[in-house]
Every structure is written in C-alpha cells, then in structure tokens.
C-alpha cells in the first residue's frame with residue numbers, strides 16, 4: 824500500500840489546478856488498490872447540511888446525501904473516519920452500487936473546517952484493515968491539501 828501512496832504523491836503537479844491532481848489520485852486509488860468498486864469525493868455543504876457528489880471513479884452515484892444519512896452523511900455529521908465491515912449491518916446505508924459490501928469514509932479538511940469526504944467501496948466484506956486505513960488517511964491528507972488550494976470548490 825505504501826507504494827500506492829507514493830504514486831499519489833508523485834502525480835501531484837503544483838502548477839495544475841486541484842481538480843487535475845485529485846482526479847489522478849482517485850484514478851490511482853481505484854486502479855491500484857485491489858478489490859474496490861467505487862472511489863470518490865463528496866463535498867460537504869455546511870449551510871444546506873448536504874454532501875454532494877464530486878469527482879469519482881466507478882458507477883453512477885447518489886448526488887446528494889443529507890448530513891446524518893448513510894455512511895457519508897454520518898461521517899459529515901460526526902467528522903470522524905468510519906469503517907463499515909458489512910454495509911448490510913449499517914442502518915441507513917445508501918447502496919449506490921449493490922455490489923458494495925464494505926466501505927470506508929474519511930473526512931477532508933481545510934484547516935479545521937470539514938470540506939468533503941473521501942468515500943471508498945469494496946465488493947468484499949471487511950475489506951479495509953489497519954494497514955489500508957493508515958495509507959488511506961495519508962492519501963486523504965494529500966487530497967485535503969489539494970482541495971485547500973481552492974478559494975472556492977463549487
């Protein structure tokens with residue numbers, strides 16, 4: 824997994840807009856980490872209390888998730904990483920792709936403000952282990968740095 828994080832670091836070109844760098848990071852995660860079926864961002868809108876779909880790799884996904892709903896909305900509300908070993912055991916899980924069986928969602932920050940969420944789905948039960956978490960947290964930090972460069976995300 825460390826080599827995947829290194830690829831994400833290496834693809835960042837500071838002369839490019841954040842969207843170019845983040846799009847490539849998401850492509851690296853989706854294609855290099857085994858057994859994933861969706862990798863993408865939701866942006867957090869604290870005024871409307873809604874998370875809405877950002878750049879991603881995978882099938883068409885839900886566009887708006889209210890704070891407190893699903894894994895993404897719960898992460899936005901609690902502002903803490905959530906790992907779901909079996910999505911069928913998570914009350915209110917939103918199934919964008921019925922192939923998904925486990926999921927990890929990590930908050931993205933600009934300073935102390937929540938600005939988005941990195942959402943990753945797997946068709947395998949209990950796919951995300953401690954080693955994955957560590958690398959995905961470092962990668963989420965890279966994405967946060969890129970998003971933080973923007974004066975306005977949408």
Ligand code: SME
Pocket residue numbers: 861884885888892893894895896915916917918919920923926942944
């Ligand atoms: N499963 C998420 C919805 C987003 S999709 O996984 C892309 C949830 O329960 O919030």
